[in-house]
Amino acid sequence: MTAEQDDDRLPDSWLAAAREHHRPPPAPRAEMWDAIAARRERRKATRRNLRRLRWGLALAATLVLGIGIGRMGWLAGARPAAAMGPAAPGTAYRVVAAQYLVRTEALLTDFHAASRGGRLDPQFVGAARDLLTTTRLMLDSPAADDPRLAALLQDLELVLAQIAQLPGEPARQDEMDLINQDLTQRSVLSRLRAATPAAGAPARIQGAL
């Protein structure tokens, strides 16, 4: 016990009884260490897989965004020449990025609220998988030339990959807690909101592109 001054100390018999309440057994050291090692290994494996998959999707990213730009260019080509700005091709990236950021913000905000209440709608997992694919496309596109957006996309990739890999029912609260921890520690939601266009505003990535 402590040697601090203790004027209103409880009777010794009460303290002895209090120490019997929730009296811990010996710590199961080895079992807990094995569980810690397994969970850390799963998280490392997730990160490794993300890096491998990103390489595999690089070609697809170039193709999809190339088509997107081509379409935007075709649409722009139908307008009067005076209406076309010098940065018309960049508009394609902005539109794609804006839509993606808005959807991702909505998903992560809902996930954050729902998971803290211990609930996990399976739709979160499906939506995260869809957005994860787009994230990888974005990372391999010129949109990721912006260092701040690239850093945000990398964090989003990690968080979305973790949500996409969550098992179904029953929801693993500890896994959801770790995802929320990543969201908080990396300030993902606040950075995402800063990069997302305001509702009703033109599709523009504030400071990110």
Place this chain on the structure above:
Amino acid sequence: MDEADLIARARAGEPAAERALYEAHVDRVYRLAYRMTGDDDLARDFTQDTFIRAFERLHEFRGEAQFSTWLHPIAVTVALNGLRKVKRLRGREADLDEGLEVAGMARAAEPDLKRRLATAIDALPEGYRTVFVMHDVEGYTHEEIGAALGVESGTSKAQLSRARARLREALADFAEERVP
């Protein structure tokens, strides 16, 4: 090997150093988690979460305080947040259990100090209970508790005093045993 060396090696990703740090501190973390939860599964989960988070954040440890002083706020935060979630999830079930427990107590002919005290401790507000368990049960100092809870040590002292007052009130019929 001293702890600073262990931490440096753990930061460099050396598994043996991480394991040694874990072995040096796991008992106290688990004890606190168990005291706060009274449940082995929850205590294990919270202990594991504590070390996973600690290893992930090890680069943030500056070495200005003891490693245990840095680790225990993580343990307390994990346990308190985890308990709040469990309480929300089990809210209705807990209400039912509580009702049954109260009814059972009313039928008891001879009130038992241990049981009455256990019920009174569990009924303390979260902040009071945490400080009482840490100080009077597990022997943490007010400075350690203040660091773990992110409050001044004076706040810890005040909360302990209120916790003890609540317990005395709840166990008034045992008051003759009070220390003069």
